[in-house]
Amino acid sequence: MSIFGLPGCRMYWQSATRIDCVANTMALHRWEAIKRNLHFSDNLKQAPIGEPAYDKLYKVRPLLTSLLEQFQAIPIDENLCVDEQIVPFKGKHPMKQYNPKKPKRWGYKVFVLADSSGMVYNFEVYTGCICPCNGQPDIGASGNIVLTLSSIIPDNISHKLYFDNWFSSVDLQMLLEKRKIHCTGTVRTNRLAGCCLPTDQDMKRKGRGAFEEKETIYNGVTLRAVKWHDNRAVTLLSTFASANPATTVTRWDKKKKTTVQVKCPSIVTKYNKSMGGVDLLDSLIALYRTKIRSKKWYHRVVFHMFDFAVVEAWLLYRRDSRDCGIPPKDVSSLAKFKAEVAGCLCMEKKTLKRRGRPSQHTEEEQPEKRPKTPVEPRPSTLVRIDQTGHWPVWVERKGRCKYPGCSGIVKVQCSKCVTYLCFSVERNCFLNFHKQ
Structure with missing residues (x-):
């Protein structure tokens, strides 16, 4: 259904908009019965509101746990990033969040640990409370979520972790550096107490491409803060990267009406290269998002996790294809991959329908063979x-x-x-x- 994207589920069975590969798999009433009775947990065993064992995600917890087990079994890449994504939802529910800076402003918030290709290794659905990770100090909600997600990263292997200014702080980077997890992130200037960086006005007077770096050693950890002026000033904090060696980037000059070369610190280049994994994942999910309307709040989470898992599988398939030396032109696109997965799930262990009375000799009519057939056998x-x-x-x-x-x-x-x-x-x- 995510590939065709019809606005209503019943349209897949209606004569004017019928999609045979969907409608022939099961009857409409069968689909609606499955959707209506879709459960992952026993409601009678849910803890009452107010008790310590109460879980807002109890209805989908087995699904989330199963996905996390599979994601965390994937070998972790060296460069990782932490960011948030929004599961689109405009219904009424206390977990719904509003973020005006996201393409989908209303929905459930999910914090994700991924690499630059969009491969996910850990995630956490936001329920309104972010407690400190086991054995870690409380450094605020934004820092706690990074510590929770990064708990699966092995210590002392020099992984590199990137995050934006909502998460970044001196305390967070120091805690991660003690585990030999190197960090880089944009940072808010009010979180750099005692750091004498130029003001935004001073950087603007110096011109585009100007930058300044400050370095300090705090409790045995080397911290570098870099402020760079591009279209506006941006400040970054790192435990391993610095401003030098600086490179150049191409920018458009409105006054000269042409492109110009602007100096760019090394820390900015590394940050931009490794930080976009979660945004890439969002764009891949949005290409063929499962749009199924429902009054049940958890259906939106469930269908998002289905899309989540398929995109993760496609990224794994593409990584394995590259490692096996398969040419990119022979690698299936996301749409084709989704269609093949759906076809296998619909056909596997499927028996023939029989008309009328059960009989050993009655067979269903076969569709006519297509004029053009592929070289390889059709079924998987x-x-x-x-x-x-x-x-x-x-x-x-x-x-x-x-x-x-x-x-x-x-x-x-x-x-x-x-x-x-x-x-x-x-x-x-x-x-x-x-x-x-």
Whole structure:
């Protein structure tokens, strides 16, 4: 449903807007019954409001826990970032947040730990309270969430963690540096007590590309603060990066009506290169977001997590394809990957529908073979060898056998795979095709 993006679920079954690959999978009343009764936890076992064991995400906690276990099993990249994303939702619920700086301003807030490619390793759905991580001091809500998400990062391996000015503080970077997790982030100047950096007006007078760096050692940790003026002044704090060596970036000059080269500190280059992972993840999810309207608040979280998991799987598939040397042109796009996953889930272990009374001889009508067929067998391996619902049927139109190494012309198809296969005493490609 996320690929076609029709505004209403029932439109997939209506004659004017029918989508066969959806409507033929199950009946409308079946889909609505599944949606209406979709549960992940026993409501009778939920702790009452006010008790310490009360969980606002109790209804979806098993799903979130299962996804976290899978995400945290992925090998962690060296460069990581922490940022927030919004799950679009305009209904009434106390967990709903408003963020005017996000493309989707209303919704549930999710804090995410990801790498620069968008691969997710940990996440936390915001419920209104951010407690300190186990054994860590309380450094405020923004710092606590970074400590919680970074708890899965191994110590003493020199991972690099990036975050924006809502999270960044001196206390946070010092705690992470003690674990040998190097940090860089934009920072608010009121969190740099005693740091004498130039004012924004002074930086503006110096001109575009001007920067200044201050360095100090605090409790054995080296901290560097860099202020750089681009379109406006921005301040960064780091435990490993510095302003030098500076590079140049291309900017547009409104007065000269042309592009100019502007000095850019090294710390800014590293930050921009590694900080956009969560924003990239948001853009990938938004391409084919599952838009299913519902009065139940947790449905929005559930369908977002489904999209979350599929995008994560596609990023893993793309990483593995690159490691195996597969050319980029042969790697499936996100839309094709989603369609293949949906097709496998719909077809796996699926039995044939039978009309009227149950009979051993009644078979469902088979759709006509497409004029152009791919070189490889149509069904995926999971569907081909699931040993469920594969029956030889005779068709009027001849076709070439799709078993590798056979070029026979036959009139027999597999009822489920819709694939021409030899089925005779001399050649039994039908059996071999569904065994290997």
